[in-house]
């Protein structure tokens with residue numbers, strides 16, 4: 196089953212939206228595989244956002260992501276990468292679809308509540324960066340056949 200990496204960023208945590216983000220992913224049918232609440236060290240922030248190094252918003256992005264704790268998570272489900280990106284909404288909140296998290300709770304691209312992996316390949320890299328193998332929980336949920344079942 197596909198997995199993706201999700202962060203509730205410092206603004207989401209500070210605004211008390213951690214539970215809201217988790218709740219929406221749970222209700223969508225995604226399964227929680229790992230979770231960790233932490234203050235992000237600068238070295239981890241730099242690795243996570245290495246692709247943006249050199250861009251004008253990069254220094255501010257590193258300051259933002261290290262400014263307060265985050266909730267780091269791994270979620271699993273059918274097409275998890277695309278499904279979670281859809282639930283988060285477009286990077287720029289004013290372009291995010293109504294009903295998405297960034298539409299419903301954000302206005303600025305620099306305070307857009309969440310991160311979610313943008314490809315299966317990047318998801319694997321980000322999961323390995325943020326979690327040790329033994330922190331990923333393989334488990335059966337009693338709703339599995341009602342959510343992942345095929346006829």
Ligand SMILES: Nc1ncnc2c1ncn2[C@@H]1O[C@H](COP(=O)(O)OP(=O)(O)OP(=O)(O)O)[C@@H](O)[C@H]1O
Pocket residue numbers: 252256285286304305306307309310311312313
């Ligand atoms: N022009 C910008 N000004 C300020 N911050 C920006 C800007 N563009 C992107 N960011 C920040 O950098 C993050 C990473 O940008 P990216 O293009 O990867 O968007 P994303 O994939 O939707 O977001 P994320 O990687 O956080 O899920 C954005 O979520 C946002 O917080």
Ligand SMILES: [Mg+2]
Pocket residue numbers: 311313
């Ligand atoms: Mg991104």
